Amino acid sequence: MSFASLGLIDPIIRTLASLSYTAPTAVQSQAIPAVLAGRDVMAAAQTGTGKTAGFALPLLQRLVLEGQAASNGARSLVLVPTRELAEQVHDSFKAYGASLPLRTMVAYGGVSINPQMMRLRKGVDVLVATPGRLLDLVNQNALRLNGVQTLVLDEADRMLDLGFSRDIDKVLALLPRQRQTLLFSATFSDAIRVLADKLLRDPVSIEASPRNTTVKAIKQWIVPVDKKRKSELFLHLLKKHGWRQVLAFVKTRKGVDQLVDLLAAKGIAADSIHGDKPQPARLRALERFKAGEVRVLVATDVAARGLDIEELPVVVNVDLPIVAEDYVHRTGRTGRAGASGEAVSLVCADEVLQLAAIEMLTKQPLQRKDEDGFEPEHRVPQTNAAGQIVKKPKKPKKAKLAQGEAKVVQEDVRFRR
Numbered sequence: 160m161s162f163a164s165l166g167l168i169d170p171i172i173r174t175l176a177s178l179s180y181t182a183p184t185a186v187q188s189q190a191i192p193a194v195l196a197g198r199d200v201m202a203a204a205q206t207g208t209g210k211t212a213g214f215a216l217p218l219l220q221r222l223v224l225e226g227q228a229a230s231n232g233a234r235s236l237v238l239v240p241t242r243e244l245a246e247q248v249h250d251s252f253k254a255y256g257a258s259l260p261l262r263t264m265v266a267y268g269g270v271s272i273n274p275q276m277m278r279l280r281k282g283v284d285v286l287v288a289t290p291g292r293l294l295d296l297v298n299q300n301a302l303r304l305n306g307v308q309t310l311v312l313d314e315a316d317r318m319l320d321l322g323f324s325r326d327i328d329k330v331l332a333l334l335p336r337q338r339q340t341l342l343f344s345a346t347f348s349d350a351i352r353v354l355a356d357k358l359l360r361d362p363v364s365i366e367a368s369p370r371n372t373t374v375k376a377i378k379q380w381i382v383p384v385d386k387k388r389k390s391e392l393f394l395h396l397l398k399k400h401g402w403r404q405v406l407a408f409v410k411t412r413k414g415v416d417q418l419v420d421l422l423a424a425k426g427i428a429a430d431s432i433h434g435d436k437p438q439p440a441r442l443r444a445l446e447r448f449k450a451g452e453v454r455v456l457v458a459t460d461v462a463a464r465g466l467d468i469e470e471l472p473v474v475v476n477v478d479l480p481i482v483a484e485d486y487v488h489r490t491g492r493t494g495r496a497g498a499s500g501e502a503v504s505l506v507c508a509d510e511v512l513q514l515a516a517i518e519m520l521t522k523q524p525l526q527r528k529d530e531d532g533f534e535p536e537h538r539v540p541q542t543n544a545a546g547q548i549v550k551k552p553k554k555p556k557k558a559k560l561a562q563g564e565a566k567v568v569q570e571d572v573r574f575r576r
């Protein structure tokens with residue numbers, strides 16, 4: 160299938176050719192005709208499926224063929240959960256619309272609002288924004304949303320996870336009732352379905368890859384280890400495998416800083432990206448990583464979504480995420496657009512419930528590989544893909560304990576979800 164057969168116009172096709180996009184991805188071939196036809200869309204698509212072009216290309220085409228922006232207005236609005244994703248999605252709009260006479264803009268908090276207000280004076284065709292800053296702009300009378308023809312909610316599940324539900328409701332109240340709405344989400348929880356029911360009219364449903372599954376091309380495994388030896392094991396694996404570049408996830412900001420300091424002390428170029436860091440510093444760290452100046456980028460979950468780094472071979476979960484869905488998003492950083500990658504998780508005994516929840520969500524047990532010299536003192540209990548911890552008895556030390564320990568106890572962890 161070609162992009163032209165989906166109904167895209169020549170200037171866009173030429174731009175895609177210059178980007179070496181030869182054929183549409185699965186989500187693109189389904190979404191593009193639907194969006195061009197003005198339909199609402201509900202798409203289960205995670206990063207790496209090409210979803211951004213799936214909504215950006217037809218949106219740009221519709222905008223260029225009809226109408227123009229009113230001052231302080233936006234013709235289409237793309238709501239995203241994080242600043243990083245906002246930048247990335249806006250970059251995509253700029254790249255795909257390079258030859259089109261359209262005004263695009265990105266707006267998020269943590270940076271001065273004045274330049275954003277100035278840019279809005281003439282109005283924009285595409286506004287990519289995080290919910291909080293968007294509402295600030297409306298409250299400052301810099302932006303009116305009554306001319307929005309298309310609303311895109313990108314990574315809607317993440318938006319709800321980050322507590323944007325009320326902000327989203329406020330934004331919706333400001334939009335015209337008559338509009339096109341596109342909802343993209345990596346996972347489909349009950350909360351997302353409720354939101355979809357409220358927002359979408361007779362939507363075209365698109366499922367790019369089976370829901371709640373990680374990208375197949377990724378080789379995934381876990382290494383059981385004691386909590387206190389995780390950093391040491393990380394250094395060991397980095398050296399052993401000779402990984403060129405690694406994106407490492409750590410639970411806390413403090414943990415991120417500690418790992419970066421340790422790597423720096425060993426002469427390994429590392430930088431960090433987390434929510435408490437000022438936005439320019441986060442972007443700088445990301446740019447340095449993309450440019451290959453930094454070998455290890457250590458991040459908290461805030462940064463997990465929206466990082467688009469081409470050819471990233473390895474993601475290491477130094478800590479498992481608290482929310483199982485985040486595992487899918489994290490591993491989505493690698494193996495993008497068909498490339499193969501590796502996702503390694505360093506798992507300690509405390510994290511067994513998180514491990515079981517991840518295995519249940521992805522419906523696959525993660526392969527365990529013990530690392531010589533790092534076998535944990537605190538054993539990580541066995542898990543199965545049904546979200547259960549299988550407590551296998553240790554070899555009894557005394558004969559009289561043997562009878563009580565010899566049965567397999569299963570603990571249900573479904574409540575964790």
Ligand code: AMP
Binds near residue numbers: 181207211496
């Ligand atoms: P996304 O899922 O939108 O974050 O896109 C994932 C990556 O795939 C991005 O780096 C895109 O530039 C790339 N991409 C998207 N569509 C295509 C395509 N049709 N052909 C080649 N690469 C693509």
